[in-house]
Amino acid sequence: MEHPWGAHRAILHADLDCFFASVEVLEDPRLVGLPVIVGGTGPRGVVAAASYEARIFGVRSAMPMAKARQLCPRGVFLNGTYSRYSSVSLLFHSVLRRFTDEIEAVGLDEAFMDVSGCLRLFGSPQVIAAEIRRVVKKDLGLSVCVGVGTTKQVAKLASRRAKPKITQGVVGPPIGVVVVWPGQEQEFLDPIPVRELWGVGPKTYRKLQSVGIERIGDLRRARDETLASVFGKGATHLRLLAAGCDSDAVMSGSRRKSIGREQTYPIDLHQMSQVDRELVRLADSVADRMRKNRAAARTITLKVRFGDFRTITRSVTLLSATDSRAEILRHLRELFPEGSTDHGIRLLGVAMSNLKKDGAVQLMLDDDNSEREEALFRTVAKIKERFGTNAISPASLIDDTVKPEH
Numbered sequence: 001m002e003h004p005w006g007a008h009r010a011i012l013h014a015d016l017d018c019f020f021a022s023v024e025v026l027e028d029p030r031l032v033g034l035p036v037i038v039g040g041t042g043p044r045g046v047v048a049a050a051s052y053e054a055r056i057f058g059v060r061s062a063m064p065m066a067k068a069r070q071l072c073p074r075g076v077f078l079n080g081t082y083s084r085y086s087s088v089s090l091l092f093h094s095v096l097r098r099f100t101d102e103i104e105a106v107g108l109d110e111a112f113m114d115v116s117g118c119l120r121l122f123g124s125p126q127v128i129a130a131e132i133r134r135v136v137k138k139d140l141g142l143s144v145c146v147g148v149g150t151t152k153q154v155a156k157l158a159s160r161r162a163k164p165k166i167t168q169g170v171v172g173p174p175i176g177v178v179v180v181w182p183g184q185e186q187e188f189l190d191p192i193p194v195r196e197l198w199g200v201g202p203k204t205y206r207k208l209q210s211v212g213i214e215r216i217g218d219l220r221r222a223r224d225e226t227l228a229s230v231f232g233k234g235a236t237h238l239r240l241l242a243a244g245c246d247s248d249a250v251m252s253g254s255r256r257k258s259i260g261r262e263q264t265y266p267i268d269l270h271q272m273s274q275v276d277r278e279l280v281r282l283a284d285s286v287a288d289r290m291r292k293n294r295a296a297a298r299t300i301t302l303k304v305r306f307g308d309f310r311t312i313t314r315s316v317t318l319l320s321a322t323d324s325r326a327e328i329l330r331h332l333r334e335l336f337p338e339g340s341t342d343h344g345i346r347l348l349g350v351a352m353s354n355l356k357k358d359g360a361v362q363l364m365l366d367d368d369n370s371e372r373e374e375a376l377f378r379t380v381a382k383i384k385e386r387f388g389t390n391a392i393s394p395a396s397l398i399d400d401t402v403k404p405e406h
């Protein structure tokens, strides 16, 4: 079957609308149509998500909660229930996985998909995108917007344009799916503010502004000398961003050089017991994915971001590669810096690198216990493979509600 995507990659970016807030509304229908704001209610609390009704008042995620209260005094302010978001997120990813395994999750509510390989099976990318929207609405009750493009950069900018717009205090209907066809990238990108480019942080943006670059088109047309004088060697990279060309593949398990998982918490974790549960969850999740990819890793890296955004990473390289969930967990517990919950933990991440494929696994079990545990987790992995990720979880994950701060 011929289709206009030809040899181009067809990348989808699927992004749930106001995820945490929508899940809360789903749980409590009395909240429908109200300005719902989820986030930390402590003194340093920030907005984790806001419904469109709250956005009308100017509330945005990452805004200090105090500011949100000022803007929207009649808002419904909720602490949020992390465990609920996490399980809905798993369901969301399982819907996406019905179409392809080439999925790269970005946080709980966004994912890139490379559907190039399944166009014959399911139809064009926009048909797949529309079907994703339909199934997510039907099965999860949530609204998702999808962007389609030849690169991740373009797909992400496209999904943003598929979102509902607020004009003069009224929330419009979502466009739902925005497709940027091969060859249309420039026309699509040129009018978009350059700060929306993935890879242009506040520092780069200020420098771009200093030479009069506001839109992606300005960047594309800027003179080589101008860019080089401000960015040196980085100029080439910026030029590529402006062209919408990232060589970045969708990092599903089969192609990646590391396997990892990161979790940002809507409310900082202050108790070691919470942190430990999250380490269990992360170890379980990466071990699961390594098995699926028949990979084992020698290097385990733990990333910790504190309440004040200070971030540290610590890693250990093992003598032989492992995919053992028990072993990964043991190292994570050792890598976690003692006493550091005082400042609150905003994010935890685990990356497994130095990957080996197939048969490289030499388990180093230090006692019977871990061997039994290992056997248990292999069984769990098998059950999950057959029935989906939600079918079973280790007992220590059952009580994982993020406690309100007061």
Ligand SMILES: [Mg+2]
Residues within 6 Å of the ligand: 015, 016, 017, 018, 019, 109, 110
């Ligand atoms: Mg979202």
